[in-house]
Amino acid sequence: QVQLVESGGGLVQxxxxxxxxxxxxxxxxxxxxxxxxxxxxGKQREVVxxxxxxxxxxxxxxxxxxxxxxxRDRAKNMVYLQLNSLKPDDTAVYYCHAVLRVGDLWGQxxxxxxxx
Numbered sequence: 001q002v003q004l005v006e007s008g009g010g011l012v013q014x015x016x017x018x019x020x021x022x023x024x025x026x027x028x029x030x031x032x033x034x035x036x037x038x039x040x041x042g043k044q045r046e047v048v049x050x051x052x053x054x055x056x057x058x059x060x061x062x063x064x065x066x067x068x069x070x071x072r073d074r075a076k077n078m079v080y081l082q083l084n085s086l087k088p089d090d091t092a093v094y095y096c097h098a099v100l101r102v103g104d105l106w107g108q109x110x111x112x113x114x115x116x
Contacts, residue, residue, distance in 0.1 A: 001027060003026050004105055004106065004108075005023050005025075006020060008110060009113075013115050014088055018083045018112060020036065021080055022036075023077060024078075025077065032098075034050075034097065035050035035059075035096075036070060036079075036097070038093065038112075039095070045095070048081070058070055067085045068084070069082040081094070087114060092112060094112055095109045
């Protein structure tokens, strides 16, 4: 069984930066692609960034391209999301999501709040 735990969220001023971390534990060999999603109050959950199993392919939402960077350290079972040039519209709960060999898995989320 795999577990995902996010950390690194917080309150930051517009233009600031944060680094989110997601650590996977358990049967991590079952993890394929992994990514970050976010959900703002009153809105649907949306994809932010995805990274392939080997870490050699990434995909970003148009709204975060050039500002956010996803990376993966397979040896440490870690996935990171570097958030730069943050905007108030980036305020949301950020979730780590893993595609497993069978099924998928969500973390509990970490709150990011950007003040104007």
